[in-house]
Amino acid sequence: SEHELKSLEITDLRVTFDGFRAVDGVSLRVGPGDLRFLIGPNGAGKTTLVDAVTGLAAAGGSVRFGGNELLGRPVHRIARLGIGRTFQTATVFEKLSVLQNLDIAAGARRPLRTLLRQRRGIPEEVGRALETVGLTADRDRPAGTLAHGKKQWLEIGMLLVQDVQLLLLDEPVAGMSHEEREATGELLRRIGRDRTVVVIEHDMDFLRAFASSVTVLHAGRVLSEGTVAEVQADPRVQEVYLGQ
Ligand code: ADP
Numbered sequence: 081s082e083h084e085l086k087s088l089e090i091t092d093l094r095v096t097f098d099g100f101r102a103v104d105g106v107s108l109r110v111g112p113g114d115l116r117f118l119i120g121p122n123g124a125g126k127t128t129l130v131d132a133v134t135g136l137a138a139a140g141g142s143v144r145f146g147g148n149e150l151l152g153r154p155v156h157r158i159a160r161l162g163i164g165r166t167f168q169t170a171t172v173f174e175k176l177s178v179l180q181n182l183d184i185a186a187g188a189r190r191p192l193r194t195l196l197r198q199r200r201g202i203p204e205e206v207g208r209a210l211e212t213v214g215l216t217a218d219r220d221r222p223a224g225t226l227a228h229g230k231k232q233w234l235e236i237g238m239l240l241v242q243d244v245q246l247l248l249l250d251e252p253v254a255g256m257s258h259e260e261r262e263a264t265g266e267l268l269r270r271i272g273r274d275r276t277v278v279v280i281e282h283d284m285d286f287l288r289a290f291a292s293s294v295t296v297l298h299a300g301r302v303l304s305e306g307t308v309a310e311v312q313a314d315p316r317v318q319e320v321y322l323g324q
Pocket residue numbers: 097102120121122123124125126127128129
C-alpha cells in the first residue's frame with residue numbers, strides 16, 4: 081500500500097465518569113500488521129477505550145497514532161488522521177445500494193472539484209473496497225437487504241474507501257454464522273496486513289483462529305497481554321473469567 085505504516089500508542093489513558101474510573105491508566109501499543117484483540121468482562125472499559133481513541137470520550141493521558149496526539153482533537157479531526165471505527169450495529173444507508181454507500185463514504189474524502197466533475201464508472205478506491213470486502217456481486221443491492229454479515233463488511237468497506245489506517249471494530253462477528261465468521265477473520269487478516277486493527281471481541285474460537293495478540297482489560301486496567309495461549313494460561317485471567 082502507498083501509506084506509511086503507523087502504530088497506535090496509548091499511554092496512561094484515563095476516562096472518568098462522575099468520579100468512576102472506567103479506564104484507569106491503560107497503556108498499550110499496537111503496531112501495523114498486528115491484529116490486536118481487546119477482551120475482558122462486561123464493564124471492563126473496552127468500549128470506553130475505543131471512544132477515547134476516536135474522540136467520543138474525554139480522556140487523560142496520551143493516545144498517539146503515527147506520532148500525532150489524538151487526545152483533545154475533535155472527532156472529525158481524528159477521523160481525518162485515518163482513524164475509523166465500527167459499532168455493534170452496522171450504520172449503513174439502508175435504501176441506497178452497496179455501491180452508493182461506498183461512494184458516499186469515499187465522497188467524504190474527495191475534494192469538491194472531483195465531486196462536481198461528471199464521473200463515469202466506479203471510482204478506483206470504491207472498486208478496490210468492493211473487492212476487498214467481497215461485495216462485488218452485491219454492489220447494486222440496497223444495503224438494507226444485505227444479511228447481517230455483509231452489512232458489517234460494507235461498513236468495513238466504507239472505512240477502507242476513506243483510507244482508514246487504524247480500524248477499531250466493536251464485536252464485528254457478533255450474530256454471524258460460522259461461515260461469515262471465517263470470512264470476516266480472513267478479511268481482517270487481509271486488511272490488517274498494512275493497517276493497524278483493534279478488535280473488541282468475546283468469541284474465544286474466533287480469537288484462537290485470528291488474533292495475533294490479545295490485551296485483557298479488567299476494571300479499567302490491563303490485566304494481561306500476549307498471545308491467545310499466553311493470556312488463556314494466565315491465572316489472573318482465569319480468575320476474572322471464572323469469577324463472573
Ligand atoms: P465494556 O465495553 O468493556 O463492556 P464499557 O467501556 O462500556 O465496558 O464501560 C466501562 C464502565 O464505564 C462500565 O462500568 C460502564 O457502566 C461505565 N460507563 C460507560 N459509559 C459511561 C457513561 N457514558 N457514563 C457513565 N458510566 C459509563
